[in-house]
Amino acid sequence: MKPLFRSGLPAAAFLAAAALSPAIAAGESKGRPWTIEDILTVPEVNEIALAHDGKRAIYAVDIADIAAGRPRSHVRTVDVATGRTRTILTVEAAKSLRPIPGTPDWSALLDFGDGLQLYRMDNEGAVRPLIVNPSPVPVGKADMSFPIGGGMRPSRIGVLDYDWSPDGKWLWYSLIKAKPGAGRVRFDDEVSALRNRRRSAIEVEVDYLLRGPDGAAVRIATRPSTDRVATRGGGRIVWQNDEVRFRVEVQDGTLGGKFELWAWDRTKQAISKLASQRDLLSMWILVGPHGGQLATTGVDKKLELVETSSDGRRHSYGPVAFEIGDPRAAGWKMSADGRRVVLGTRGTEDLRYGLAVLERNAVRVIDTGASLTRCGFDGALATAVCVEEGMTIPPRLIHIDLRTGAARRLDSISSRHDAIEPLRVIPRSFVSRDGYRAQGYVVLPRGYREGERYPALVVTHGSDADERFSEPGNQWNYPVQLFAERGYVVLLLNDPSPRQSDELMDAYRAWMRGKGPPDPDTVRQRIWLNGIHSIEDAVKDLSTEGLIDPNRLGIAGYSRGSQMVNVAITNSRLFRAASSGDGGFLEPSGYAGARASYDPVYGGGPLGDNIDHYRRFAPSLNARKICAAVLQQVASASPSQIELFEALRDADVPTQLSYYPGTSPASDETHVFHIPSNRLQAMRENLAWFDYWLLGVRDPDALFAGRVANWDRLANGQRDRCVLTPRQNAQSSSPIPAKIR
């Protein structure tokens, strides 16, 4: 259905095919262009639920609120028959939306400003508190907070999680509380753990409570902050006869941790330990209709879906074109009789999220032609209401009959984004000189004219270039749509999937495990340098096809993408400008705080026998090879980021390090920025950066007074080995697009 392009296809064929792409409304031109505020306000739905009878749905959509200076969460109910949607609440945060069994009401963790607490609400939005923790705990990267998870924005949590018994009469819930008594002298490893401390942290513990039909609650366990199941709100509950079963993590000194299954007997009022270790993980993760563990096996295009029982028996569902268990997919639910399972999937060819319905001997794929990223299911597992979206499809709700696959569109989630004239975005895969395939998308500039070459930008972030709409987790602060509006080709390119080859998988496993084999040289080659080959070869293909101007080429990526950017600029001479977002991994000064991640890459620390590994590969130690002007935008001001900045400056590479702060000095911006003003400024900074270094466009009135003048100084001071000056670029033949507001 969707053409896969091969390297070397002539431009005419490429663009003819592009016009056929189903995601492109070719010939239509009714909408308006993208604005930067459009990117900022792309809606994000993480919570959706369907009533037991399937007649009403509820979801929460997070949207950046520029005036409020933060994202806000809008809770909406949907009449499934009519599709009518109403916003019933707007709060700081909304989590764990669920129908209350046996009632027409919903429950949810809502933050009205006093932290996440548990509320009951009717379909009109009338709310009353169910469980309120009077001492909510500050969490996130902020002073005197508990640094829960990695990306959570600074906020407060009272109730961490909850679950209703199937009859709705019992309520399990967990409360987080600060542990008093600081001032402890710490020793040895506890001190080493403070090496990268940037803020004060409090200690917490988590109480598990059970409220019975009489309204009285008993505490059934208290878990330490080291129990990640407890603190991440993942204390998922199984109600089995008189037992309440839940998983806990205990400390055994391993990175993966050790888990136990505990059971609280409601009649005996006592706790017991049922089992331990990983075989229990399968109790809630991806269980199949045979009661075993589901997984996809095999390499590349020969994936097979199999279910393995605890006694080792193996049931195959045959070949599939998707992977399962991806947190970006729609999740997992089993029917009451255990005979049917619905699974969220991620397509390996089309990069779409979908659903698969499994019965004992059958697997059926539900495909609506776009991604189903979040779903709520009814009690009978007969219908679902899902969020449907795609590269050029703004998120909307869709009703799905899980038995027939029939789908019916409900309301849009963001009419603002429906009004935008979609850009032309062409799915594309490339095969590199090493024989690895990398998938991605070519975003064509607005008003693209065949035969013209355009400045181009590669944006890369692991595997996040897929069928989602302007996903911040992929494009971060790189305003892809605006670059296209002002005349750039943008190539959204994934890493070559490790799934396509055992060699790549082995290298990734060594990296994850903290040691090889393979040896460090091989790990670096397979995880980074091969990836750089893929980027280079994709760009060369587009250049051969006549689409892009190879002299006006930039690269951008954050996190994993920043690794690729930093390795690309020190190993490739193709790029004239780069933007590297909140990274730093691979620099020597990161070693001490992340030994296990560095050891497989470098063989050990930088000061011992392995220094030559670092000298060959660490970006800061290869600064003199760089031909690009390098912007780092960071939320952490980590030593590694500063090490790279100083090395670039010492090597006369034009460079800037921009640190985006939290809402006050007491808290940090998150890795994926959440503060609207920061996102706006960072996007504008990227526009200005690439316009300056690729197109020679100077905007002295741009955001951040004085920076452009400083770029002039950097341009004059740079080495002339491989960098064109902005002036030379400005004299190239391509029209310089008008600046947008």
Add this chain to the structure above:
Amino acid sequence: MKPLFRSGLPAAAFLAAAALSPAIAAGESKGRPWTIEDILTVPEVNEIALAHDGKRAIYAVDIADIAAGRPRSHVRTVDVATGRTRTILTVEAAKSLRPIPGTPDWSALLDFGDGLQLYRMDNEGAVRPLIVNPSPVPVGKADMSFPIGGGMRPSRIGVLDYDWSPDGKWLWYSLIKAKPGAGRVRFDDEVSALRNRRRSAIEVEVDYLLRGPDGAAVRIATRPSTDRVATRGGGRIVWQNDEVRFRVEVQDGTLGGKFELWAWDRTKQAISKLASQRDLLSMWILVGPHGGQLATTGVDKKLELVETSSDGRRHSYGPVAFEIGDPRAAGWKMSADGRRVVLGTRGTEDLRYGLAVLERNAVRVIDTGASLTRCGFDGALATAVCVEEGMTIPPRLIHIDLRTGAARRLDSISSRHDAIEPLRVIPRSFVSRDGYRAQGYVVLPRGYREGERYPALVVTHGSDADERFSEPGNQWNYPVQLFAERGYVVLLLNDPSPRQSDELMDAYRAWMRGKGPPDPDTVRQRIWLNGIHSIEDAVKDLSTEGLIDPNRLGIAGYSRGSQMVNVAITNSRLFRAASSGDGGFLEPSGYAGARASYDPVYGGGPLGDNIDHYRRFAPSLNARKICAAVLQQVASASPSQIELFEALRDADVPTQLSYYPGTSPASDETHVFHIPSNRLQAMRENLAWFDYWLLGVRDPDALFAGRVANWDRLANGQRDRCVLTPRQNAQSSSPIPAKIR
């Protein structure tokens, strides 16, 4: 008067001489032994003033308050005629005690719990506010605070400084205020400066105000937080005709900063800039009776006191045996007619602080036989009231006639410490194999018996072993007196003074300046390795003399001392146990945050061509050479400290890293600990550590459950290359002293 011992003196002569030492009350035995609380509660006087007529004095003494969990400041008035002392106030902090001209009252910056504010008080302690800043600013190493200075404990400041016009009618004062508006995006160097950030910081500015006789105040300047003169409360004022003159620091990108003299005209209500740069520094620092700058010149025992006018003319006061300008000394004051100057001095031979009275052609030294560490002077500069103390002399007040030198003792400052039977402490100097002299003190164990060898401890901290009483800035958390009480010889040993040789001075200057010459090898040799020779040779002398047991030898030091400890254990095999306090300088991971201090030592960073310098010298890279068990007690948990800890552990060196926290996770312990419980625990930890590793004494009930058991594991796991096991030590011939409570 005080014998200076030479290396190699036989033990009998050494001890005979010891008995003659004036600091030792030989034969007397009326007092009680030292307790750990005695060390904790040693009083510290930093503020003292004398009334204009010389009849009344006021001082503030800081004493650790165990119950309160912090030091408290006691303000006391003294009737100079009778010596009668009364405590009139107890507050959180008291600074800048001064008589109010033309009145019998005092003024002071006092912290009653709402930050340092300016008060007026009468001699009985009746207090009323003069200037109160309603929004005092949090300062110190704490969340959302301004990190003023290095060692200030977390507190709040409203009024930073003040000064009365000579007639008492005008009041100049400075207020610190938080600057609103966080959330600024930062770039480049401003981000690099965050590399070692461990806490959130606020930005501040300082207002200078002038209150006239009519009670109205005008703001005469606002200074940024980068003006260290302003923020350190050092805006010292000169009242000259209608002008109020003060110095400001302006930014010129140099480490030393650039200064300007500003003048506020009281009639014109306008500010003008009189002059700039360093020639103005001499306006308030060590001006002599000729109006020039005072300094001592020359090397070692040939010091000469000279005064240099701004036109370069040089006046010599002849040879002296002291240095001037030491912040530990009593300060500087000039008579109203400018013809006489009183200077605080530090003796180069006797290591005592004293006073020198300078007239145009004469210098007269005032010597009371002990140190004069803080003094207040009357209006005529005729008399002074000073704090007098010594190694074995608890602080007491003394009245001094500056014309005759006649001295009269007033009250003791701490009767608690008067009740302690002094230990025998013998001043001593040693000459090393390199020909350098190192000065210090030998503290004999209580009940010392001639002919017996004792376990011994070297305690070192720059030049702080001098005639002060149990000085925390010297002995830190090493309870020297308790070690002596329980049978150790303690050698308090200074670095060889750089003053004794141009070669040493050149090396220190290179270190301070941030670059050589001399070259890094030479700098390391002169500043650290020669110092280690001095320590080794001093210890060998004491061993040759039969005083100490060379097999039971430990070394301890903090800050500069921790450098010497860490270099000693990696370059000397003499020591079996070490305690290294809140250090980390010289470790590779400290480079990025302190380039200028590392460059002269190593030639550059550790990852470039200079790595061999690091490999030869950085303690963590030489861990395998260590023969000592190494305790690190730290207030900062810095990457360097953790780097050393992990290197030692990896090399199977018995080691422990103990991190002492602030009063809550929101603040830090200071470099010189200020929290009484931390000081008590750290002192007890040092006692237990050296008892265990030098004497084989295990106390399983000791502070910090489980640590001694861990030490057993470390002892069993250690390499056997050069370390005696605790058991072997326990079997040595010396009696193991009884543990004290």
